[in-house]
Amino acid sequence: MSEKPQSTMLRKLPLIVILLVAVAGAVYLRDYLSFQALADNREALLAFRDANYLLTVLGFIAGYIVIVAFSLPGATIATLTGGFLFATFAGALFNVVGATLGAVIIFQAARWGLGEKLAARMEASDGMVKRIKDGIDANQWEMLFLIRLIPAVPFFVANLVPALVGVPLFRFVITTFLGIIPGSIVYTSVGAGLSEVFASGETPNLGIIFEPAILLPILGLCALAVMPIIIKALRGKKGL
Template structure:
């Protein structure tokens, strides 16, 4: 009787990736927060630049892998890593490696969450009734718009933007494309701040990460968000006319 009530091994294995991410993320939150910081970059900047100049390709590869791990395991220090990318490689190359690594890391956590929880939760939402089903249907009908919105609106935490689509049966290709393109504006802003850190260090100051909320920067980003929301608005207006 007891054997019949036990969870099948295959079901347990489904949860291993997301459990591993949760455990490693928890450990990292307590052990890495003092290392993945602006202060660490400031104190080790000369050594980092010297290593980059002697081993550019290796530095690029190691940094990219480290960034993937930071995002995949939701470690603290993503902003510091983005600054570091700009500091080491400049705005153009730094933005490319930052966006690519962040997309790979986000895709890893997306797949882990979907494999462990997403399919079952998505099926439950699909078979539900009432408001929950209506919300899911609304998201399904406007997936591209919703995916870009959660990436472009600064109020949505990156971690949640990685997880939510995994529970809503979003196709992998849509997730990857919307993540890569959707994080470009904010990433370029922070990478450009990192590219100017040499002068900031020389003045003994700290970088202004609030720059993204400056009107001349947040305005175009919110404009892109509004553009992404247009299909949703148009569908809603057409629905009212049909009524």
Template sequence: MDTTEPAPRRSPARHIPLLVIAAVALIGAFTLRDHLTFETLRENREALLAFRDANYLGMALLFVATYVAIVAFSLPGAAVASMTGGFLFGLAAGTGLNVLAATVGASAIFLAARWGLGETLAAKMEASEGRIKQLKTALNDNEIPVLFLMRLVPAVPFFVANLLPALVGVSYRNFLLTTALGIVPGALVYTWIGVGLGDVFDRGGRPDLSLIWEPHILGPILGLCALAALPLVIKALRGRKEI
């Protein structure tokens, strides 16, 4: 007689957070792309600065909440939001608020994806055989360096680095750690550009986003990428010697 208990059925409600995020992201891509821009910031900068001077804490909370929503729902305007942090709060406080908001927003989309599709997909990968199982095992054995690389490499879109780890079952603790630390270099660059936005607006110009590709900026970021990849290289070399 088979005494095995049937696997508990998962409620379809677990997909609701991810479906809401997908719906808002789709709507926002069409309705907000012309609003979360430098021109909007330029037109409203006096009002924003006045509100900040009158209620610094309130402005900081409003900024963080707005940035969290932009990241969590993958809305357009993340770069503008990062530079707004520097424009309103300066380099140190702006970087801190940018990192906090981006980390919270990334966690929201990670957990929504994990509760929705991630657990099921990760379980199927674990139960599979062959190359897929090997890839998942290799990722689980090297979560921190791989996640750091995803955060540090400028070519990896931010939403991809939020969703993909959730879908392959990485540890939330490792995701949170590598997100909070891995986005700091990029946050520093964008916040630094934002600090000078006032002068750019006074000249009637636009911020130069190509700064991130300058050698003195890109070089240190690539150096951090190399450090993050070093454990993977060492492990691969050791594996070859053992064969």
């Protein structure tokens, strides 16, 4: 028997709420989650951190979760803020924790609303769709790490696609947490140097991740992630 319309709508409700908040955030929050807003409020943020360190950490992580879960503008600014407030290593840890928990929320919402049914349809289908699904299933760990490591893959895409192809939650959490560490460290380190940037009246170089000294090691990690896929493909051809 098919699901009742009310049950189907209930399952899709979290995803609908996320989409509505994302649209509203893109319209109304862009000016509040910006580099200029951070620059204007930096002294107040530092003073509050010094007086309430633990509360600042918890509030920062909660804010990062909301930004990621609802795909709000300002994720990069939030990462810079983590470095600015907590320095590189502590800031990177808080950034990764917040981003991972936020990613889990949108992943679960997408899987609950669409993913399980879509994955079942892909599994039952024939031809190209089934081959794509089987290819992803055979290399889930590698593919999940790869989409996290490649800087050009939007974060919300990397959160939604695994939900739509039936990736297990545990596997999603591990690959998200570990896979976003390199990029998070880069941007957090930029944030840790914002005091000098503010003093000079400049803006941070957010394209630093594409500079050779940063990009090449990340591409090396991508190569390591894709290597098992290539080896499996070569072994499969030899077996024919």
